[in-house]
Amino acid sequence: MVGTIIKHYEITSKLGEGGMGAVYRARDTRLQRAVAFKVLKPESVADPESRQRFVREARAAAATTHPAIAQIYDVDEQDGTIFIAMEFVEGRTLRQLITDKELDLQSALDLAIQVADGLAQAHAKGIVHRDIKSDNIMVTPEGQAKILDFGLAKALDPTAGAHQETASTAADAAAETTMGMVQT
Numbered sequence: 001m002v003g004t005i006i007k008h009y010e011i012t013s014k015l016g017e018g019g020m021g022a023v024y025r026a027r028d029t030r031l032q033r034a035v036a037f038k039v040l041k042p043e044s045v046a047d048p049e050s051r052q053r054f055v056r057e058a059r060a061a062a063a064t065t066h067p068a069i070a071q072i073y074d075v076d077e078q079d080g081t082i083f084i085a086m087e088f089v090e091g092r093t094l095r096q097l098i099t100d101k102e103l104d105l106q107s108a109l110d111l112a113i114q115v116a117d118g119l120a121q122a123h124a125k126g127i128v129h130r131d132i133k134s135d136n137i138m139v140t141p142e143g144q145a146k147i148l149d150f151g152l153a154k155a156l157d158p159t160a161g162a163h164q165e166t167a168s169t170a171a172d173a174a175a176e177t178t179m180g181m182v183q184t
Contacts, residue, residue, distance in 0.1 A: 001039065005029075006078050009037055009085055020044065020054060020151055025088060028073075034088040035073060045080055053151075058084045060153035064125045068118030070138070070146045089146045095134035107143065114145035122147075126156040 001024060004011045009026040015036065016023050021044070026037035044050035058075035065071070074085040094111065097103050103111070115137060119129060129136075131152040138146045 006037075006081055006083060007076060009035065009083070011037060018149070018151065020050070020057070026085070028085065035085045036070070036088045038084040038086065040082040042080075045082055051082060054082055054084070056155075057151045057153065060127045060155065061086070061150040063127050064121045066118045066121040068114045068145050068147055069122065070148050087146070089138040089140060089148070091138050091140040091146075093135050094137040094139055094145070097139055098134060110143065111137070111139060111145045115147060118145070118147050122153075123156075128154045128156060130154055 001011045001022070002013060008028060008030045010029055011024045011026045013025045014022060015025055021038050021040045024037045024039065026035050027033070028035050040050065040054045044054075055075055058072050061069065062072035070089055071087040072084060073087070074083075076083060076085075115132070119132070122129060127150070129147065129150060129152070131149060132147070136147065136149045138148060140146065
């Protein structure tokens with residue numbers, strides 16, 4: 001995909017790949033900024049359930065605005081390519097910082113507080129991330145934590161209050177283990 005232009009996004013490099021798709025660095029040619037560009041895998045595009053899960057991921061991440069959550073800019077489709085354009089976060093993953101032993105106690109506490117605040121904001125909007133791990137947290141050079149990848153997020157039942165999940169069926173329980181899935 002590198003070198004491809006989809007809508008007004010020019011794909012410049014591949015960043016990684018996950019259960020639902022690949023993530024690229026792209027250039028938003030309208031706003032002249034870098035974005036992270038997540039593309040649904042081609043084999044999943046024909047599957048209506050995969051398409052719905054991908055859009056739900058974008059909606060889950062876009063449900064809240066918080067400095068510790070990477071922002072969603074767009075979700076769309078062109079010529080059979082379904083994508084999410086989101087904030088490109090310069091920096092390194094929390095896993096990289098831990099592995100390289102670059103966190104002192106105060107920095108670790110600061111990051112933990114930022115992540116907890118971001119998750120609390122998401123929970124207040126009825127979204128549970130369900131995949132918090134060091135690989136899904138970027139840290140900017142300025143020390144700002146950014147939560148990524150809401151692919152396994154689950155919406156809470158809005159009528160039950162922010163802290164109660166909807167009743168699960170056996171099918172829901174089995175589906176919870178599917179990689180890249182967002183449940184509503």
